[in-house]
Amino acid sequence: MHPTLFFSAAAAALLTSLSHHAYAQTLVNGQIFTGGLAIVDAPAPNSPMHAGSVTQVAIDISGDGKLDQSASIPGSDKSTRFDSLEIYLVSYQTKLNLTVSAGPGLLTQEQGSTVKHWDYAVSTCIPAGSYNLTFYEGSHINGDPFFTITPIPVTVMNDHPTDACTNGTNALQDFPQPSSPPTQSPWLDGTSIATQPLPTATGSNSAPPGSSASGFLLALLPVLAWAFI
Numbered sequence: 677m678h679p680t681l682f683f684s685a686a687a688a689a690l691l692t693s694l695s696h697h698a699y700a701q702t703l704v705n706g707q708i709f710t711g712g713l714a715i716v717d718a719p720a721p722n723s724p725m726h727a728g729s730v731t732q733v734a735i736d737i738s739g740d741g742k743l744d745q746s747a748s749i750p751g752s753d754k755s756t757r758f759d760s761l762e763i764y765l766v767s768y769q770t771k772l773n774l775t776v777s778a779g780p781g782l783l784t785q786e787q788g789s790t791v792k793h794w795d796y797a798v799s800t801c802i803p804a805g806s807y808n809l810t811f812y813e814g815s816h817i818n819g820d821p822f823f824t825i826t827p828i829p830v831t832v833m834n835d836h837p838t839d840a841c842t843n844g845t846n847a848l849q850d851f852p853q854p855s856s857p858p859t860q861s862p863w864l865d866g867t868s869i870a871t872q873p874l875p876t877a878t879g880s881n882s883a884p885p886g887s888s889a890s891g892f893l894l895a896l897l898p899v900l901a902w903a904f905i
Contacts, residue, residue: 701826702864709864711857712813712824713739713758717791719809719830727800727834733763733776733809737783738790739863745790750780756862758783759814759821763794766827767807768851774802775844776809801841804834817862824857 702709708716715736725731737748737758747757761783763776776796786792808827815822 701828702861704864707736707740708826708828709861710811710813710824710826711859711861712822712826713737713743713756713815713817713862714761714811714813714824714826715740715861715863716811716826716828719828721828721830723830725798725807725830725832727798727802727804727832727837729798731796731798733794733796735761735782735792735794735811736790737761737792741790742863745788748783748792750783754816755819756817757815759816760812761814762812763796764810764812764846765796765802765807765830765832766810766848767805767832768848770803770805770807771848772802772807772841773846773848774841775846798832799841799843800834800836800838802832802834803837804832806830807832817858820858821856822858823855825853825855 701711703721706717706720708721710716717734717736718732719725723731737743738745743756744754746752747754750759752758760780762778763782764778765774765776766772777794782792782794807830809830811824811826811828813822813824813826815824
């Protein structure tokens, strides 16, 4: 093959591969529309999180009123539904991966409410730095399974950190983290809604250069298998 043609083919293959790791989220009137079903009302991008205080996370699980509440309960038979929704506080700068909310509790609490709230106590053990408040969503949309990752950049403020964190800690995964999101939020109509793309967190809270997704993919397989049943 001619070198130019080979380079073009390789570049196309690389771009295709990278597209599977893209994080699609859009800011509309202060709400963060993830690439999946969830709409994050709070916190806003680049919000400070103060150690020793509580940060409230608020998530609209109704698709802005378009999704039946029964579709938010794991195990629903709706063709468009949530299978799982978990949140982690992650930083490659401080090398921490902390559980904010894991398991079905976030989706099953506050029954009857279209907005789920989660109060996260920011421990004084968390060092100051740049973090991603990262949402992991397993869902079905019109019968098709998806796995969407939405990182929202935040900053932890802590002038007097205590000993190293020991509770709710997880292994720091490689980056980029593989996902299979839809092309955009099913709740957005690009022809009629003016949207502002929300950039993925960059710099120290994004990832070390040259890191790989392979390790995370192996760790993620059991979650994907459970979420898409």
